[in-house]
Amino acid sequence: MTVGDTNRDTALFSTQGHGKDGAEKTALSPGAQRSDFIRQTVNAALKLVIGAPVEKNGGERGIRTLGTLARTTVFETAPFNHSGTSPRLQLYKLPVRRCKQNYARLGFPDYAPFTRETGMQDFTDKVAVISGGVNGIGFDIAKALAGEKCHVVIADLDQEACDAAAAEISAQGVSAIGHKCDVTQEADIAALADAAWDKFGHVDLLFNNAGVGAGLVSSTKMADADLRWIFEVNFFGNWNMCMEFLRRFKEQNSEAHICNTASENSIGWPMPRMAGYNASKAAVLGYTGMLRMELPDHISVSLLCPGWTQTDIGNSGTRRQEKFGGPKPARPSFPMDGDFFPYEVETVGAHTLAEIKNGSFYIFPHYAARHLAEERNDEIIAAFDAQTGPSPDWQKHDTRSFFEAMQAARNNKE
Numbered sequence: 001m002t003v004g005d006t007n008r009d010t011a012l013f014s015t016q017g018h019g020k021d022g023a024e025k026t027a028l029s030p031g032a033q034r035s036d037f038i039r040q041t042v043n044a045a046l047k048l049v050i051g052a053p054v055e056k057n058g059g060e061r062g063i064r065t066l067g068t069l070a071r072t073t074v075f076e077t078a079p080f081n082h083s084g085t086s087p088r089l090q091l092y093k094l095p096v097r098r099c100k101q102n103y104a105r106l107g108f109p110d111y112a113p114f115t116r117e118t119g120m121q122d123f124t125d126k127v128a129v130i131s132g133g134v135n136g137i138g139f140d141i142a143k144a145l146a147g148e149k150c151h152v153v154i155a156d157l158d159q160e161a162c163d164a165a166a167a168e169i170s171a172q173g174v175s176a177i178g179h180k181c182d183v184t185q186e187a188d189i190a191a192l193a194d195a196a197w198d199k200f201g202h203v204d205l206l207f208n209n210a211g212v213g214a215g216l217v218s219s220t221k222m223a224d225a226d227l228r229w230i231f232e233v234n235f236f237g238n239w240n241m242c243m244e245f246l247r248r249f250k251e252q253n254s255e256a257h258i259c260n261t262a263s264e265n266s267i268g269w270p271m272p273r274m275a276g277y278n279a280s281k282a283a284v285l286g287y288t289g290m291l292r293m294e295l296p297d298h299i300s301v302s303l304l305c306p307g308w309t310q311t312d313i314g315n316s317g318t319r320r321q322e323k324f325g326g327p328k329p330a331r332p333s334f335p336m337d338g339d340f341f342p343y344e345v346e347t348v349g350a351h352t353l354a355e356i357k358n359g360s361f362y363i364f365p366h367y368a369a370r371h372l373a374e375e376r377n378d379e380i381i382a383a384f385d386a387q388t389g390p391s392p393d394w395q396k397h398d399t400r401s402f403f404e405a406m407q408a409a410r411n412n413k414e
């Protein structure tokens, strides 16, 4: 264990239900059972916290100290709060602080691994473009934005449906227009952006939300056409929208925000029989995480990762374009309703806006995949430790510092 492993600090503890007082109980997670691993971890953490290793304080006490620390700093939050007030902000901010502290302690130059800790604070009289805005999560975001006096451009596959959705949003007292846009068509994307800027003179937010699913099918039976369709919409469509608006946000040179809709699949459990969908949403996570560090300060970015939400996504196929094989029959029997899908869509928009204000990069409207994300994280860290272990001089090869040095060398050459 080295003190540079920031994720380790939070990954060590798993939630084990709630005590009588409602507070979460924490315990060492199953992935961290090896005694040498625990001793090393506790030693390093105690050195950080109280300046003494476990041998001088007793293992039990050391572990209890860390447990208390974790409980009071990391998990003292309201995990099932869907209201959007989000005390879970700490879950995001704490690793940021730790990461900076750890790098400083290791003797690295002043390092700011995450460039921002605040997002857009006020949506009043801002203008937002929402792709896939006619239905489900996109439409709920539109309603939440209108509730905050933000003007809206609804973009989706069908003009009539866009107009109808925009009319409903206008009734909330803001200005809203609908604009047909297939995110797999670059010309449509450029026309959408033109229309938005022509109408309002500025655009401040992009909710890059259009997405499709092809149902549940095992990987070996997945039709190539479906895989390509999923990737064209969920990844390339998302990417192309993002790049078009980013270019314009940079030119506009005012505060802007991009919220890319990914999924709980992106961070947690790769759900069986959803290979194409999982892979496309992991790709959205991959590039959005990079944008977070690459963008100029006036543009912030977030990743919306909903759980299974009651929307029309199970019937995406009915809207599949001819170039991807044409529409598929509706699936009335697909379990999209509340009997199977646990979450109602109505809380997602408000939650998303609250977390943008909080500066959260990861936006989780639902709690159901938290343990799955933890499971994956634990396994990754355990594999590092079991297979390689920290060499005494690992800091010399710290990936972030290595990358920055390489970048600096390249800049010097250019």
Ligand SMILES: NC(=O)c1ccc[n+]([C@@H]2O[C@H](COP(=O)([O-])OP(=O)(O)OC[C@H]3O[C@@H](n4cnc5c(N)ncnc54)[C@H](O)[C@@H]3O)[C@@H](O)[C@H]2O)c1
Binding pocket: 131, 132, 133, 134, 135, 136, 137, 138, 155, 156, 157, 181, 182, 183, 184, 209, 210, 211, 212, 233, 237, 261, 262, 263, 264, 305, 306, 307, 308, 309, 310, 311, 312, 313, 314, 316, 319
């Ligand atoms: N519902 C869930 O359980 C869930 C979970 C995690 C993530 N998501 C993601 O949330 C986003 C919104 O999905 P939803 O659940 O509201 O589904 P939905 O089907 O109700 O809404 C998606 C919208 O995207 C539009 N769309 C599809 N292809 C398009 C294209 N090429 N160009 C423009 N618009 C297009 C559809 O017409 C539809 O209006 C998607 O990215 C989806 O992957 C949904």
